[in-house]
Amino acid sequence: MTVVSIVDYGVGNLRSVINALEHIGAQAELVSDPVALRKSGKLLLPGVGSYRIAMEQFQASGLADTLMERVTQDQIPMLGICVGMQLMTEHGTEDGGAPGLGLVPGVIDKFDADTMKAKGLKVPHVGFNTVRPKSGSLLFKDLGDGIDVYFTHSFRLASTGDDHVGALCNYGVDFVAAVEHEHVVATQFHPEKSQANGLAILRNFMDNF
Template sequence: MSETVAVVDYGMGNLHSAGKALEKMAADGQRIVITGDPEQVRAADRVVFPGVGAIRDCIKVITETGLDRAILDAIDAYKPVLGICVGMQAMMDFSEENDGIDCLGVFSGRVQFFGAPLGDTGRPLKVPHMGWNQVQQVNDHPLWAGIDDNSRFYFVHSYCATGVPDEQMAGRCEYGLAFAAAVAKRNVFAVQFHPEKSADAGLKLLENFLRWRP
């Protein structure tokens, strides 16, 4: 097998840990390339769309550089695509962050601030939601293979995806309210947590992605 896995670099987030984790789990013949070149992303066999930071900056940069179109072209070409953290949020319909911004619309749902709803205690939720939390697997998916239901993954985020339809929900988490920890649609899987920072369960998910044939 000879494949190129493109990790989309748009200047937001430390891609070193994601790249190293993917290299560790890659099969023989799989080459991990961190790139901000839309043509490299478009030509890759698999695409990883990570990110941290503000969604407006993310959407602005990927739109100005043409990376948005390259990611959507990879999806349209039915290549396996994995979104991580802000990469997942950017694939939703709309985010309330930064006074509201339209996103790529790959998945249905909105991204909202954690601090707005109240937790079970009646007090505002502490943001960001940071640390380990359990993920309930929803709908059987190949990327959950070999990962126990309710395994813990590492989160760092102040905004979360809600209103995701049942058929696109792949994992659910709770932090004062239930939110989408993972979403899936055809050849795209996206997670709010950081698999590269989530020990064995996260590495297994990356391995599953690198072997996935949707």
């Protein structure tokens, strides 16, 4: 297994994701400067909290441009988790809004309050829910067609390019639970908090990308 570099731009707790990667036998390292990022062979982009604030922090860290270069030119595999996935899209409307990295088509917007209320569903969407991977997915390889994983979020990617969908989830409406396009993958849910299912997904990222 190769080393996975966790892009550390100063947001949130990275302990859980490091623990999970080490548990499956992967070697995880934190990378917080562009020079180190140039040596990485595989990236994991975490993120929590507000899209705009996370994006500002990511830009300020000086890591965003290098990450884009490594992923688009060098084609190294990357996995975004939660707000890390959200930052990979074109735009996020949260908290005044901010442009994203544009690696994934689509916009991050809040679950529609009226629709959810009419269906008696609460926002944020918190807990284990079932995702439906696309056929032939490498991220969900050998995991079947309905996998339960842990979500905690209020904003979501409503839709993306057909060739970018990795998995869908239904919470009142369908939304994109995972992105999978060539070497670019991402999950709105938290694999590091999703018991054996999440560990298997992380293992697939390490083995198949």
